[in-house]
Amino acid sequence: MATTVTEQTGSDPRTQFAYDEWMESRGAPVYRGFFVSDVRTIDLGWWAERQCNTAFIQLTGQEGIAEARITEIPPGETLPPYKLAIDEVVYVVSGRGVTRVWSDSESAARTFEWQDHALFLVPHNCQRSFGNMQGDKPVRLLHYSYLPLAMSIVPDPEFFLNNPYPVQIQTSSLYSEAKVISGGGGMRWGGRAPRQDNYWYGNFFPDMRVWDKLDALQHRGAGGKRVSIQFAGSDMSCHMSVFPSRTYKKGHRHGPGRVIIIPGGEGYSLMWPEGEERVIVPWQEAAVFVPPNKWFHQHFNLGAEPARYLALHPLGQFFGRDERVEDRAKDQIEYPNEDPWVRQHFEEELGKRGLTTLMPDEAYQNPNYVWETAKV
Numbered sequence: 001m002a003t004t005v006t007e008q009t010g011s012d013p014r015t016q017f018a019y020d021e022w023m024e025s026r027g028a029p030v031y032r033g034f035f036v037s038d039v040r041t042i043d044l045g046w047w048a049e050r051q052c053n054t055a056f057i058q059l060t061g062q063e064g065i066a067e068a069r070i071t072e073i074p075p076g077e078t079l080p081p082y083k084l085a086i087d088e089v090v091y092v093v094s095g096r097g098v099t100r101v102w103s104d105s106e107s108a109a110r111t112f113e114w115q116d117h118a119l120f121l122v123p124h125n126c127q128r129s130f131g132n133m134q135g136d137k138p139v140r141l142l143h144y145s146y147l148p149l150a151m152s153i154v155p156d157p158e159f160f161l162n163n164p165y166p167v168q169i170q171t172s173s174l175y176s177e178a179k180v181i182s183g184g185g186g187m188r189w190g191g192r193a194p195r196q197d198n199y200w201y202g203n204f205f206p207d208m209r210v211w212d213k214l215d216a217l218q219h220r221g222a223g224g225k226r227v228s229i230q231f232a233g234s235d236m237s238c239h240m241s242v243f244p245s246r247t248y249k250k251g252h253r254h255g256p257g258r259v260i261i262i263p264g265g266e267g268y269s270l271m272w273p274e275g276e277e278r279v280i281v282p283w284q285e286a287a288v289f290v291p292p293n294k295w296f297h298q299h300f301n302l303g304a305e306p307a308r309y310l311a312l313h314p315l316g317q318f319f320g321r322d323e324r325v326e327d328r329a330k331d332q333i334e335y336p337n338e339d340p341w342v343r344q345h346f347e348e349e350l351g352k353r354g355l356t357t358l359m360p361d362e363a364y365q366n367p368n369y370v371w372e373t374a375k376v
């Protein structure tokens with residue numbers, strides 16, 4: 001089915017991003033605001049072109065930069081294949097299934113299976129089809145790409161969705177085991193600061209809920225750990241943070257376009273523009289939220305278990321210039337400097353659950369407090 005946008009040569013000027021025009025004309029629901037509480041259960045709508053139920057997620061801070069979309073696959077079914085001219089990351093929200101990927105220049109497809117909390121990349125302009133291997137429950141997938149940004153450069157959906165260019169990718173070499181790269185070299189994310197931490201390089205990560213190959217992230221507090229991922233052969237990247245029960249991370253801010261999904265845990269995040277009211281984002285598994293551009297945000301674990309959040313990155317150009325040590329003072333709030341309400345609210349929320357904080361008193365006194373890295 002043809003897709004159209006306002007013609008560049010037409011009499012009507014475009015009043016919104018080309019991607020937004022396209023997204024809104026698909027007929028499927030569009031979720032806006034600050035968060036979606038559970039993408040496993042949100043209502044979806046029929047998308048005739050793709051022959052599936054779907055929903056677009058366009059939260060504040062994502063517009064014009066990153067696409068997030070939920071696809072459902074009915075029990076036992078396989079969706080028709082489609083192409084996308086740019087790289088696409090897929091996170092398995094729930095279910096068990098199979099992906100077939102092939103380029104138009106290949107005769108055979110690469111096939112691999114996945115289950116809940118898997119993460120993989122489908123390379124640009126390859127055909128891909130997704131199937132549900134279970135007969136009793138649907139699959140839900142979260143798709144993430146830079147389609148809004150791409151359509152701002154070439155405002156023609158067909159260019160991205162039906163491009164005959166026979167990409168020269170050997171899909172047979174994809175989806176082998178990820179490897180660790182020491183020292184940060186080659187990581188496409190990280191602003192101007194040279195990265196020195198290890199990261200994972202690959203196209204398939206079988207279960208982000210149990211992934212335990214993490215490095216300590218001392219500077220963000222709470223004894224948290226994280227893993228950074230650079231998708232092989234792509235500028236796309238992500239990271240996942242894991243932090244202990246009954247603790248919270250430091251408030252910080254950066255650029256737009258990071259779509260966060262929760263693989264596991266229970267808690268909330270605060271998000272606020274400097275000097276203004278805070279938005280409270282409650283979360284548990286399968287919640288999605290986006291910290292708006294340059295808004296401070298801070299993550300709180302109210303559960304009995306470590307919490308983890310997976311942040312799908314926009315391009316490194318949107319990093320937001322924080323994270324350099326010299327910038328941290330203005331883009332990160334140390335515990336001794338935070339509004340006392342932050343701690344008070346956290347302790348009240350724990351109290352409602354019959355729990356108490358595990359944040360050490362000293363962390364609120366000493367800005368150089370050294371966290372013991374938690375066993376998470």
Ligand SMILES: [Fe+2]
Binds near residue numbers: 253291
């Ligand atoms: Fe952040």
